[in-house]
Amino acid sequence: MTTQKPKIALIGYGKMGKEIEHLAIEKGFILTDIFDIDKPLVLGKNYDFDVAIEFTTPTAVFENIKTIAKMKKNIVVGTTGWYDRLEEVKRIVEQEQIGLIYSPNFSVGIQILLKTVEQISKFINSINNYDILIEEIHHRHKKDAPSGTALLIAKKILENIKSKERITTNPLDVDENSLQIASLRFGEVFGVHKILFDSEFDTIEITHTAKNRKGFALGALLAAVWIHNQKGFFEFSV
């Protein structure tokens, strides 16, 4: 690992792309290229960046990863909704010998919440009298549901609580072995993730509320520095 700032390119110049651009300039990164639908990456063309930061859409991300890998460049993937192709992407990363780091949520606060949920889940597993609900709220332009972060929180719970065996998004399909994720799409909400642990005696609630997109942008830039000159497939964690 190196702490040297890589030259970066942005793939996707939407809400997150613009946020990362502002912060990257503020923090003294060199931003060599910005790609979007009307200015796509061209395989075979010589680009000067070291690490690409990808925040596009669930349908575009896979092809972008493939192109970057063929260019032998490293990549930070912030786009969500592609995790059914994780194994395929892992193989591409190995085959092309590049570095890739991804996360459904680059905010450091969410990483702290994940560690907290893991600890609480371990306690609950030994007591086993709490039901659990994950609720997530995002702006109405979001293209995937449940959110990648909600799925990551669910994974932590399923790994640590034996009685919870499956995820359901259907309120009419809940039983003591299911873990329900409820998704709401509303206004311009940056992202709220709430976990409720409910027993006969009390309810424990943990909520993470993103106040803006700056926290995601900062984490993505930290990840770009971390993945610079590295090889391999990594999930972001603090």
Ligand SMILES: NC(=O)c1ccc[n+]([C@@H]2O[C@H](COP(=O)([O-])OP(=O)(O)OC[C@H]3O[C@@H](n4cnc5c(N)ncnc54)[C@H](O)[C@@H]3O)[C@@H](O)[C@H]2O)c1
């Ligand atoms: N990991 C995180 O911390 C985090 C945080 C926020 C959002 N996200 C995710 O990041 C993604 C982008 O979010 P956003 O709010 O910026 O969305 P957005 O809709 O504002 O921007 C997406 C951009 O991608 C562009 N795009 C679409 N197809 C493309 C292609 N083939 N090549 C290049 N660009 C293309 C669009 O034109 C648009 O400018 C979503 O999947 C979202 O869920 C992740």
